Structures are given as structure tokens and as C-alpha cells.
Amino acid sequence: MNQGIEKKLTIYNTLSRTKETFEPLHPPFVGMYVCGPTVYSDVHLGNCRTFISFDMIFRYLLHLGYKVRYVRNITDAGHLEGDRDEGDDKFAKRAKLEQLEPMEIVQKYTLGFHKVMALFNILPPSIEPTATGHILEQIEMIKKIIDEGLAYEVEGSIYFDVEKYSQKYDYGQLTNRKLEDLLEGTRELDGQDEKRGRLDFALWIKAKPETLMQWPSPWGWGFPGWHIECSAMSTKYLGTTFDIHGGGMDLQATHHTNEIAQSNACNHTAPAKYWMHTNMLTVNGVRMSKTAGNGFLPQELFTGDHPLLERGYSPMTVRFFMAQSHYRSTLDFSNEALQAAEKGYKKLMESLSVLEKLSPSPSSSVNITELEESCYAAMNDDFNSPVLIANLFDAVRFINSVNDKKETLSATDLERLKKLMHAFIFDVLGLRDESKNIGGNDLIEGLMNLIIDIRKSARENKEWATSDKIRDELKAVGVEIKDTKEGVEWRL
Ligand code: AMP
Ligand code: ZN
Numbered sequence: 001m002n003q004g005i006e007k008k009l010t011i012y013n014t015l016s017r018t019k020e021t022f023e024p025l026h027p028p029f030v031g032m033y034v035c036g037p038t039v040y041s042d043v044h045l046g047n048c049r050t051f052i053s054f055d056m057i058f059r060y061l062l063h064l065g066y067k068v069r070y071v072r073n074i075t076d077a078g079h080l081e082g083d084r085d086e087g088d089d090k091f092a093k094r095a096k097l098e099q100l101e102p103m104e105i106v107q108k109y110t111l112g113f114h115k116v117m118a119l120f121n122i123l124p125p126s127i128e129p130t131a132t133g134h135i136l137e138q139i140e141m142i143k144k145i146i147d148e149g150l151a152y153e154v155e156g157s158i159y160f161d162v163e164k165y166s167q168k169y170d171y172g173q174l175t176n177r178k179l180e181d182l183l184e185g186t187r188e189l190d191g192q193d194e195k196r197g198r199l200d201f202a203l204w205i206k207a208k209p210e211t212l213m214q215w216p217s218p219w220g221w222g223f224p225g226w227h228i229e230c231s232a233m234s235t236k237y238l239g240t241t242f243d244i245h246g247g248g249m250d251l252q253a254t255h256h257t258n259e260i261a262q263s264n265a266c267n268h269t270a271p272a273k274y275w276m277h278t279n280m281l282t283v284n285g286v287r288m289s290k291t292a293g294n295g296f297l298p299q300e301l302f303t304g305d306h307p308l309l310e311r312g313y314s315p316m317t318v319r320f321f322m323a324q325s326h327y328r329s330t331l332d333f334s335n336e337a338l339q340a341a342e343k344g345y346k347k348l349m350e351s352l353s354v355l356e357k358l359s360p361s362p363s364s365s366v367n368i369t370e371l372e373e374s375c376y377a378a379m380n381d382d383f384n385s386p387v388l389i390a391n392l393f394d395a396v397r398f399i400n401s402v403n404d405k406k407e408t409l410s411a412t413d414l415e416r417l418k419k420l421m422h423a424f425i426f427d428v429l430g431l432r433d434e435s436k437n438i439g440g441n442d443l444i445e446g447l448m449n450l451i452i453d454i455r456k457s458a459r460e461n462k463e464w465a466t467s468d469k470i471r472d473e474l475k476a477v478g479v480e481i482k483d484t485k486e487g488v489e490w491r492l
Contacts, residue, residue, distance in 0.1 A: 007064055007376055008380055009022040009064065009379075009380045010022065010380060010382055011244075011274050012276070013273075013275060014252065014277050015173065015174060017176065019381075020274070028065060029066070029067050029068075029069070030061055030066045030068045030069070031069050031237075031239065031242030031243050032069070032070045032071070032243060032244040032245075032246065033071045033072075033073075033233075033242060033244070033245050033271075033272070034070070034071070034072045034246040035072075035246070035248075035255065036073045036074050037075065038076075039074055039076050039105070039106050039109035039113060040091045040094045040105055041094065042109065042112055042113075042116075043116055043298070044288055044290060044296060044298075045288060045295065045297075045298060045301060045318070046248075046280060046287070046289065048116065048120060049280075049322055049331065050247065050248045050278045051122055052120055052122060052322050052430070053322070054072075054276075054278070055120075055122040056323065056327075056383060056385060056429060056430060057244075057246070057383055058123060058125075059123065059428050060383060063423065063427050063428050069126045069127070069237070069238065070126045070127075071233065071234065071237050072125040072127075072128055073128065073129050073130065073131065073233050074110055074131070075131055075226065075229065076091070076103075076106040077091065077131045077132045077223055077229075089213075091212070091213060101212075102212045106132070116298045119315045120315050120318070120319055121315070121432050122430065123430070127237050129236075131224065131229035134229065135224065137233070137235075137236055138224040138232040139204075139217050141232050141262065142158055142204055142228060143218065144265075144266045145160065145203065145262065145266050148265050150164055155206060156206030157202060157204060158202070159194070159196070159200040159201065159202055159203065160201050160203055160261060160262065161196065161200060162197050162199035162261070163197045163199070165261055165264070166179050169264050171199070171257065171261060173260070174253075175252055175257065179199075183199060186198040201225060201227065201258055202225040203224070203225050203228050203262075204217060204223075204224055204228075205222050205225060206219070206220060206221070206222045207221045207223060211223065226255065227254075227255055231259050231263050231266070234271055234272075235263070235271070240269050241267075241270065241272070242272055242273070243273050243274060244272060244273070244274045244276055245259070245271060245275050246275070246278070247277065248277065248278050248279075249277040249279055249280060250287070251277070252275075256275065259271060277328070279327065279328050279329055279331070281330075281331050281332075282330055282332045283296075283333045284332070285332060296308070296333075298315070298318075301313055301318060302314065308335075313338045314342075314434055316345055316432055317338060317342040317345050319429075319430065319431060320342075320344060320345040320348075320429075320431060321337060321338055323386075323389060323429050323431075324341060324344070324385070324386055324389055325385075325386060326382075326383075326385065327383060328382070345431070347393075347396060348392060348396065348425060348431075349433050349434075350491070351395070351421075352421060352422075352425070353489065354399050354400065355399050355417065355421060356418075357403075358399070358403060358414060360411035360414045361408035361410060362408075363408060363410050364410045366401075366402070366407050366409060368409075368417055371395055371398070371417075372416070374391045374394075375388055375391050375420065375424050385429065388429070389429075392421070392424060395420070395421060398417070399417075435491050448490055451474070452481070454466075454470065455481075455488070474490075479491070
């Protein structure tokens with residue numbers, strides 16, 4: 001574990017509705033499960049917000065020295081349209097629309113998802129299991145729930161019996177709602193319904209002759225319900241009880257509530273100690289979603305090719321924009337907010353270049369320990385990234401003051417400050433310096449060094465026309481070069 005400053009992490013637990021001190025079940029190991037994407041279409045920026053938030057949480061746990069097994073699944077089967085497993089299979093619908101095999105749809109959108117994750121510098125999870133790869137585990141779990149008397153079969157489909165479950169467990173514990181209130185929010189059953197109770201949900205769904213993805217089971221050919229996949233895969237890779245289970249807030253009332261019920265029914269234990277939920281990205285106050293039609297695709301955001309976008313924004317501007325709000329607050333998308341984030345991100349990156357060039361003094365006039373403590377305090381307070389960013393901007397002010405010779409830093413403190421800034425900006429917030437390493441392999445950096453060298457020789461030989469031409473033509477393609485006391489600086 002990371003030694004030094006006292007590090008007491010608190011996490012807001014949806015289950016207890018309080019901030020709790022983080023005490024992993026088997027330190028230094030941490031098991032974390034996050035509900036991943038449904039890969040029948042492109043991920044939108046709202047989905048990305050949830051994955052970026054959990055990436056930051058994963059990164060901070062790693063930074064603290066925990067050995068994290070991070071499982072994030074891919075939902076590639078069994079996802080029906082209605083909230084409660086009703087309507088058409090989304091994969092089949094898309095397969096018909098695009099005239100592809102369902103597994104071609106899965107492959108296409110999984111690859112797209114990975115590309116977007118890489119653009120946002122999101123670390124890959126330790127395990128990324130798929131629903132279709134775990135049909136046997138899901139069937140075994142359903143069998144156990146039936147044996148416990150908490151699920152029943154109707155014509156080849158299996159339903160979870162919420163009423164019977166509620167005699168022993170609190171079904172509404174995650175949302176703090178009573179069963180009667182939950183029932184009120186559901187529609188009356190009619191003669192068409194197979195299920196016995198209004199809150200009952202499908203564990204296994206009988207296939208129709210035209211169902212594209214179906215598997216054999218003890219109840220005939222069919223496919224699993226959505227909720228059982230996460231219970232089966234989290235149990236397989238993290239055990240019956242693990243540390244953190246996460247996802248977007250929209251999953252709390254149904255998907256996660258049902259996961260808890262399935263685990264209690266099958267394993268006689270609640271699946272996770274801490275439940276974490278990220279809040280929604282909204283557009284003009286409306287939740288961004290696949291169905292609302294207000295979902296920007298990350299590509300559209302980068303190119304600016306969308307009626308609501310004034311121009312494009314880079315992946316790191318977007319990541320910084322997201323980090324500026326706490327993961328439990330809603331975040332509303334606007335061009336102004338993104339433009340402000342772009343400025344903030346650039347300022348932070350520029351300060352790192354200044355920091356690299358600072359010269360040490362015999363003593364320090366600024367307190368690095370205090371700064372370090374406030375950075376950890378922010379992140380330990382339920383991963384409060386906006387407060388962390390405010391602290392990092394205090395550091396930017398220090399750096400500029402030292403550069404302007406108004407403050408001083410000793411050699412040791414200078415090294416500590418560099419380490420601190422790099423750790424929080426790159427390792428924890430997961431930002432990248434986009435002015436460097438464009439196209440990988442530091443190609444642009446190498447080319448720029450070459451051009452700057454040629455310009456330097458031109459100036460030494462008093463070939464002013466050449467040196468001006470280099471500066472002007474670079475400017476025309478969006479690269480600014482500046483002569484400073486320390487040498488030549490450039491930026492995009
Ligand atoms: P889906 O592919 O729709 O199942 O969503 C994948 C993840 O994105 C889930 O954890 C959702 O809760 C989350 N999510 C969906 N919409 C939003 C949104 N507008 N803001 C933040 N997270 C979202
Ligand atoms: Zn899930």
C-alpha cells in the first residue's frame with residue numbers, strides 16, 4: 001500500500017445512503033464489477049461518462065496500492081426493449097435492420113466500444129466477460145433459484161417470484177422503497193401475462209421459432225434475461241460477495257435491485273458490500289439516452305458534426321469536462337462548458353511544461369505537503385475530482401509564481417511537486433497530454449524538434465526570411481512557436 005500521508009478513503013454506498021470508510025473484504029485485493037455496455041449500437045457520451053467515472057475510481061484504487069480485479073461485462077444477448085424484460089430483442093432487431101448476423105452486430109459494436117474507450121484513455125478492465133460466453137453459468141444459477149423455491153416455470157420461461165422472495169428479504173432496499181410503492185409503479189397484469197406477480201422478472205425466456213440467438217436449457221430452447229448475466233459473471237469471477245458493484249443510476253431500480261435478489265436467492269448472500277452509482281449526463285436537462293435520440297456519439301463530438309455542437313472538442317477536453325463534476329452529480333452538456341474545459345485542460349498541460357523547466361532554490365516558500373494532503377483529501381472524500389482539480393489549479397498558481405521568481409521551491413520539493421502533478425493528472429484523472437504523442441510514437445514531437453533545430457540554425461546564420469517562413473507556415477497549420485528565455489516552445 002502507498003505509504004506516507006494518511007489515506008482514508010470514504011465511498012458513498014447507495015445501500016446505506018451514507019459515506020462509509022472503505023474497508024475491502026480481503027485487503028489488499030479489491031473486487032469491482034461494473035455493468036458494461038449493451039453492444040447492439042454505438043455507445044453515446046452518457047455511457048462514456050459512467051465508464052470514465054469508474055475508470056477514475058479504478059485508477060485511484062490502483063494508485064493507493066490496492067490490487068484490483070475490475071470486471072466490466074459486455075451485454076451481447078438477452079436484452080429486451082421494455083424495462084421489465086418485455087418487447088423485442090434489441091440485438092435481433094438491429095441484426096435485421098443492418099442485415100447482419102447477431103454476432104456480427106456484437107463484434108462490430110464491441111470493437112467500436114473498445115476504440116472509444118482507448119480514445120478516452122480508459123484502462124481496459126481485468127476481465128471483460130460476455131453474456132453469450134456464460135450461458136451455462138446463468139442456467140446453473142437459475143436452476144438453484146428454482147430449487148430454492150423462488151422462481152417458477154411457465155411454458156418454457158422462468159420468472160423470479162418477487163412476492164415470495166419479499167417474505168424473507170427486502171426487495172426494495174437499494175432504492176429505499178417499500179414493496180407496495182414499487183407495485184404501484186407497475187401496470188396491472190392482464191390475461192396475456194405469463195408471470196404471476198407484477199414485479200416478477202424473467203430469468204429465462206422461451207425462444208420463438210424466429211428467435212435468432214437461442215440456447216438449449218432444461219426448460220427448452222431460449223435465452224437468458226438481462227439481469228441474470230451480471231449475477232452469474234460477478235459470482236464466477238469475484239465470488240459470491242465482493243467489494244464494489246457499480247453502474248449508472250438508471251440501473252439502480254431494476255437491474256441492480258434484481259441482481260441483489262438473484263444473489264440472495266441463489267448464494268444466500270448479498271453480492272456487493274458497496275454499491276456505487278454514477279449520475280447521468282444530460283442535454284438541456286434531459287438524460288442522454290439511446291432511445292431519447294439526444295445521444296452524441298463520441299465521434300460527432302470530436303468532429304463537431306452535430307446540430308447541437310458549435311465545433312469539435314478533443315477527447316481529453318471531454319474527459320477533463322467530465323472530471324470537473326463529481327460522479328454523483330448530474331452533468332449537463334453545453335458548448336460553453338466544453339469551451340471552458342478546453343481552456344482549463346490546456347492551462348493544466350502548459351503548467352506541466354513550465355514545471356519541467358523550473359530551477360530549484362536553496363529553500364521553499366510554498367508548502368508542498370499541504371498541497372499533497374488536500375489532493376488526497378479530495379479523492380478520499382468519495383472520489384471528489386472537482387475539488388482535486390481546484391487543488392491542482394492552486395498548484396498551477398504556485399508553478400507560475402515560482403516561474404515568475406515570486407516564490408521558491410527547493411530541489412526536493414520540486415521533485416515532489418512533479419511527482420504529485422503527474423500522479424494526479426495522468427495516473428488518477430487519466431488525462432493525456434494531447435500536444436505530445438499525437439499519432440503515437442512521439443512522431444509529431446520528433447518532427448517539431450527537427451523543424452525547431454532548422455529554424456535555430458537559420459537564425460544563427462541570420463537567415464531571417466527562412467526563420468520567419470518556418471514560424472508563419474507552422475502557424476498556418478495551427479502550430480504556434482514562441483521564443484522564451486529557456487528556449488523555443490511550441491503548442492497546437
Ligand atoms: P447501456 O449500454 O445502455 O446498458 O448503458 C451502459 C452504461 O451507461 C450503464 O451503466 C448506464 O447506466 C450508463 N448510462 C446510460 N445513459 C447514461 C447517461 N446519460 N449518463 C451517464 N451514464 C449513462
Ligand atoms: Zn449488470
